[in-house]
Amino acid sequence: MITLGIEGTAHTLGAGVVDSDKNILSNVIDMFVPAEGGLHPSEAANHHSDVVSSVIMTAAEEAGISLREVDLVSFSMGPGLGPCLRVAATAARSLSSRLGIPIMGVNHCIAHIEIGNATTGCGDPALLYASGGNTQVIAYSDGRYRIFGETQDVGIGNMLDKLGRELGLGFYAGPAIEKLARDGDKLLDLPYSVKGMDVAFSGIMTAALMLKKKGHRLEDIAYSIQETTFAMLTEVTERAMAHIGKDEVLLGGGVAQNKRLQEMVRIMAEDRGAKMFVPDRRLCVDNGAMIAWLGNIMYNSGIRMDIRDTAVRQRFRTDEVEVTWR
Numbered sequence: 001m002i003t004l005g006i007e008g009t010a011h012t013l014g015a016g017v018v019d020s021d022k023n024i025l026s027n028v029i030d031m032f033v034p035a036e037g038g039l040h041p042s043e044a045a046n047h048h049s050d051v052v053s054s055v056i057m058t059a060a061e062e063a064g065i066s067l068r069e070v071d072l073v074s075f076s077m078g079p080g081l082g083p084c085l086r087v088a089a090t091a092a093r094s095l096s097s098r099l100g101i102p103i104m105g106v107n108h109c110i111a112h113i114e115i116g117n118a119t120t121g122c123g124d125p126a127l128l129y130a131s132g133g134n135t136q137v138i139a140y141s142d143g144r145y146r147i148f149g150e151t152q153d154v155g156i157g158n159m160l161d162k163l164g165r166e167l168g169l170g171f172y173a174g175p176a177i178e179k180l181a182r183d184g185d186k187l188l189d190l191p192y193s194v195k196g197m198d199v200a201f202s203g204i205m206t207a208a209l210m211l212k213k214k215g216h217r218l219e220d221i222a223y224s225i226q227e228t229t230f231a232m233l234t235e236v237t238e239r240a241m242a243h244i245g246k247d248e249v250l251l252g253g254g255v256a257q258n259k260r261l262q263e264m265v266r267i268m269a270e271d272r273g274a275k276m277f278v279p280d281r282r283l284c285v286d287n288g289a290m291i292a293w294l295g296n297i298m299y300n301s302g303i304r305m306d307i308r309d310t311a312v313r314q315r316f317r318t319d320e321v322e323v324t325w326r
């Protein structure tokens with residue numbers, strides 16, 4: 001069975017093709033980069049509308065198939081930015097009706113977990129999902145993927161991007177902060193904000209900007225922000241693993257590409273006799289292949305969706321989905 005997946009929750013419009021044997025036949029990503037300032041949902045949605053047809057055609061071409069050979073179309077139903085979600089949903093609906101094939105709306109966060117499970121060989125992990133808009137620790141328990149901890153304000157990536165903008169590092173600042181942090185060596189004082197199983201980042205960002213005003217080096221600020229926030233993420237992930245007795249930890253989301261975060265989580269995991277798994281970079285970021293893969297396994301588990309059930313859900317929570325495929 002050939003599934004085409006369309007991703008469009010935030011700044012990335014992606015399309016990917018998978019078969020039922022876990023082969024990723026293509027995975028095309030087109031990311032919107034704002035000329036200046038932050039991400040405006042309607043600007044990102046305009047970008048998505050402009051590129052969605054060509055991204056889908058390229059995904060089919062790279063997979064070596066024609067659209068007629070697609071058996072199922074799936075799309076990211078949420079959570080995400082309304083205008084962006086609607087572009088992906090509209091494209092999926094029109095393909096479904098034009099080709100006469102079934103449609104599946106999927107939860108974006110669960111797609112991150114399932115593509116990790118499928119491609120890294122882990123079986124039953126706790127997922128640390130750290131991206132721009134999302135920061136959650138998720139694990140399977142009793143029929144659902146449950147959220148054991150999450151950010152109480154912004155996603156860690158959005159915080160890094162906003163801080164980066166204020167520090168003049170340009171948009172999508174995570175990689176730039178990682179690079180600067182390698183040359184930092186002074187751990188500056190920042191609020192360590194863990195509340196139970198949850199974390200919060202906005203106070204830390206304000207404090208980091210104060211450090212800049214006080215004249216500290218950017219390298220030391222970048223180093224300190226990484227050490228502090230990644231320690232927070234590692235702590236809540238460890239607590240979730242201990243609480244539910246998982247001996248695997250899976251990373252997902254764009255921030256999970258950060259080598260220092262990977263190192264901290266790996267050391268924590270090894271100390272507990274557990275193992276860490278990190279998906280390939282193009283499967284960590286928002287992408288269509290993971291949407292296709294989740295659509296495929298949901299369909300194979302017997303789930304069916306009508307076009308009338310495909311309204312997008314900006315606040316679609318991970319634990320709302322009944323997991324019927326495990």
Ligand code: ATP
Binds near residue numbers: 254
């Ligand atoms: P979602 O819709 O899942 O919230 P998203 O659209 O924000 O996701 P992703 O593609 O998963 O995006 O991740 C993008 C984020 O990852 C950006 O905030 C970016 O700064 C951050 N990022 C990318 N690489 C790194 C890195 N090496 N270190 C830290 N952060 C990074």
Ligand code: FE2
Binds near residue numbers: 285286
């Ligand atoms: Fe994501």
